[in-house]
Amino acid sequence: MSLFASVEMAPDDPILGLVETFLADPRPDKVNLSIGVYHDEQGRIPLLETVREVELHLAQAAAARGYLPIDGLPAYNRLTQELLFGGRTDILAAGRVATAQTIGGSAALRVGADVLRQALGGHAKVALSNPSWGNHAVVFRAAGFTVDQYRYFDPASHGLNFAGMLEDLGRMERGSVVLLHACCHNPTGVDLDTAQWQQVIAVLDERGLLPFVDMAYQGFDQGLEPDARAVRLLADSPIPAFVVCNSYSKSFSLYGERVGALSVVGADREEATRLLSRIKQTIRSIYSSPATHGGALVAGVLGSAELRARWEAELGDMRSRIHAMRAGLVERLAARGAPQYAFINRQAGMFSYSGLSKAQVHRLRDEFAIYAVDNGRICLAALSRDKLDAVADAIAAVSA
Numbered sequence: 060m061s062l063f064a065s066v067e068m069a070p071d072d073p074i075l076g077l078v079e080t081f082l083a084d085p086r087p088d089k090v091n092l093s094i095g096v097y098h099d100e101q102g103r104i105p106l107l108e109t110v111r112e113v114e115l116h117l118a119q120a121a122a123a124r125g126y127l128p129i130d131g132l133p134a135y136n137r138l139t140q141e142l143l144f145g146g147r148t149d150i151l152a153a154g155r156v157a158t159a160q161t162i163g164g165s166a167a168l169r170v171g172a173d174v175l176r177q178a179l180g181g182h183a184k185v186a187l188s189n190p191s192w193g194n195h196a197v198v199f200r201a202a203g204f205t206v207d208q209y210r211y212f213d214p215a216s217h218g219l220n221f222a223g224m225l226e227d228l229g230r231m232e233r234g235s236v237v238l239l240h241a242c243c244h245n246p247t248g249v250d251l252d253t254a255q256w257q258q259v260i261a262v263l264d265e266r267g268l269l270p271f272v273d274m275a276y277q278g279f280d281q282g283l284e285p286d287a288r289a290v291r292l293l294a295d296s297p298i299p300a301f302v303v304c305n306s307y308s309k310s311f312s313l314y315g316e317r318v319g320a321l322s323v324v325g326a327d328r329e330e331a332t333r334l335l336s337r338i339k340q341t342i343r344s345i346y347s348s349p350a351t352h353g354g355a356l357v358a359g360v361l362g363s364a365e366l367r368a369r370w371e372a373e374l375g376d377m378r379s380r381i382h383a384m385r386a387g388l389v390e391r392l393a394a395r396g397a398p399q400y401a402f403i404n405r406q407a408g409m410f411s412y413s414g415l416s417k418a419q420v421h422r423l424r425d426e427f428a429i430y431a432v433d434n435g436r437i438c439l440a441a442l443s444r445d446k447l448d449a450v451a452d453a454i455a456a457v458s459a
């Protein structure tokens with residue numbers, strides 16, 4: 060009898076399972092709006108021109124690939140800090156930020172959660188927005204946290220339940236971790252404005268809560284600077300310690316290269332040094348060091364003024380295309396007697412929490428070969444102009 064005989068099947072990942080069903084669907088006009096990946100007008104994941112240039116350069120240099128340091132490529136970490144904190148150079152000059160290159164934003168979350176779990180000891184608690192990206196709860200539970208929620212999405216307005224959010228944060232136990240989406244909230248597309256961030260940060264400060272910012276979509280809403288406003292406001296606040304996880308999967312269209320970073324801000328240089336030692340210890344115990352290629356691509360683009368400017372333009376093109384898809388869908392839905400979807404224009408980033416019910420999502424899939432997530436999340440970044448009419452027809456039909 061095998062020692063593994065009693066191992067039960069783990070549940071399927073709900074979104075990845077849907078991809079398999081989509082791929083097996085023989086209908087030629089099928090549309091997949093369930094995934095969180097940007098596609099261009101031709102339905103391809105774009106290879107950015109700036110990334111391609113660095114890639115060609117790397118291929119020509121043909122250098123051997125030794126191990127990176129545990130915390131990754133130094134230039135990558137420095138350039139990441141500049142992108143996250145922008146003009147807030149005081150926090151960087153003071154040596155308060157410990158940054159490590161990670162295997163995508165996902166490893167940044169897990170390593171960050173492990174480090175905090177160790178630092179906070181017995182009763183580590185994290186509050187997630189309701190709803191949040193499904194993996195947040197999975198990662199924090201795996202790291203030993205108790206997972207709680209704060210109110211966030213308001214189904215009636217398809218916007219933010221700000222009063223509920225403040226009330227719930229105001230009730231959290233001192234020392235709890237609060238996970239915040241910096242921009243382009245996944246899955247709702249509902250973000251805070253500057254004044255709301257200021258109020259949230261005041262509550263976090265007053266209650267002694269630890270902000271843990273997840274920024275997976277910097278540049279996908281309004282641009283690199285405005286999308287980082289939460290991080291900048293935290294840097295300017297009296298809160299002495301916070302965490303930022305960021306991912307380049309989307310902004311560099313480098314999903315499979317697994318490029319992200321964990322930055323932990325401490326009260327001073329000495330605290331950041333201790334934190335970095337714990338980050339490195341944690342990474343060493345999981346995957347030892349990050350991969351070379353993706354890090355070299357990002358550092359190659361960000362480290363050249365010319366390439367960085369061109370990358371910002373490429374990022375701007377992706378952003379504009381998503382905005383055009385939002386506007387195009389809203390306009391077509393209104394023309395089909397479904398003006399109630401105007402809120403899609405107010406939501407930000409790749410996703411919209413469309414308000415479609417599970418039954419409507421299933422009808423979209425069964426009758427129209429349009430795939431969305433059961434919770435009603437649709438990915439506008441996976442739409443293209445040639446599919447707008449068909450998608451609007453289908454959503455209007457199931458909404459009638």
Ligand SMILES: Cc1ncc(COP(=O)(O)O)c(C=O)c1O
Nearest residue numbers: 095163164165192245275306308
């Ligand atoms: C909110 C959020 N955080 C983190 C991640 C993980 O990013 P990565 O693919 O770089 O691991 C994602 C990816 O979809 C995300 O949506």
